[in-house]
Amino acid sequence: MKNILDLNINELEIWMKEHKQSSFRAAQIFQWIYKRVYDFDNMTNIPKSLINDLKKEYYIEIPNIVKSLVSQLDETVKLLYRFSDGNIIEAVVMKYKHGNTICISSQVGCRMGCKFCASTIDGMVRNLSAGEMISEILCAEDFVKESISHIVIMGSGEPMDNYDNIIKFIDLANSKHGLNIGQRKITISTCGIVPKIIQMADRKYQITLAISLHASTDEKRKEIMPIANKYSIDEVIKACRYYINMTSRRITFEYALISDVNDSNEDAENLVKLLQGLLCHVNLIPVNNVREREYHKSSKDRIHTFKTILERNGIQTTVRRELGADINAACGQLRKNYMDYEKK
DSSP states (O other): OEEGGGOOHHHHHHHHHHTTOOTHHHHHHHHHHHTTOOOGGGOTTSOHHHHHHHHHHEEOOOOEEEEEEEOTTTOOEEEEEEOTTSOEEEEEEEEETTEEEEEOOSEEEOSSOOTTOGGGTTOEEEEOOHHHHHHHHHHHHHHHTSOOOEEEEOSSSOGGGGHHHHHHHHHHHHSTTTTOOOGGGEEEEESOOHHHHHHHHHHTOOOEEEEEOOOSSHHHHHHHOGGGGTSOHHHHHHHHHHHHHHHOOOEEEEEEEBTTTTOSHHHHHHHHHHHTTSSEEEEEEEOOOOTTOOOOBOOHHHHHHHHHHHHHTTOOEEEOOOOOGGGTOSTTHHHHHHHHHHHO
């Protein structure tokens, strides 16, 4: 049995032809699913014989919400999902003036080992399929009873470590038969898997690429991000230049400010040297305090000084709003707490 959400419209049309059905039936099935009908038997304009054939090969995988938290500060919603195999993941819905943004997971856990992130603590269990990532969004829209307009793949997992499923997810999310969300409203974050950045560039997608940099020298980056032992900052920046040249898209560099680790004036000045002349934007992130980690966020004064140094050198910089602070909205925190509770 396969999850029908993993299919694109062309694949389902081929299946229809193989089963002596008209290809337009594929679009009808997609219409029902994206109208939030998750039971083949409730698709009233589909012949019973076709429904029976579908049920022999496919199911519609929508996760159960095992826990939900709604921030009293800013209405941010954190959802903890359980899939049919028992695995737990999480997603966050953030409300902005331009619409609702969802941050989804791409893997169950993560194997990248970044030392400031709760998602990596127990390692990676498995990749999420394209359809499972789609279902995170469908389930969230059902919960908040509002549409999602923007997607960021910055939850648990390293998207470029799940490259094939990410590519299929982008195509499904962008499809007029699917979520119909424009590529420019999709952001993918990576810790810097260089070959995959280059492969993505060759596709010339119009998504936003976000690079989790978090340090301006290889020495410091290696201390907090194991991926830096495989790909140097120079290699990452070279791949970013290639990406910009191929897509004409501005890159976002994510930089988590960690007190007394990477937040000095010297760190900011090194970052200026690294990024000057690049079509980019820096998003400073006050690092989330994670119980199992020893790192702490920089002070407001230090964040302001760091930002000022970048801006006066011509690098566009923002400080990420801290949304959902009262509900553990940081990546991996709710899942980790829930898993620890279940083990007791």
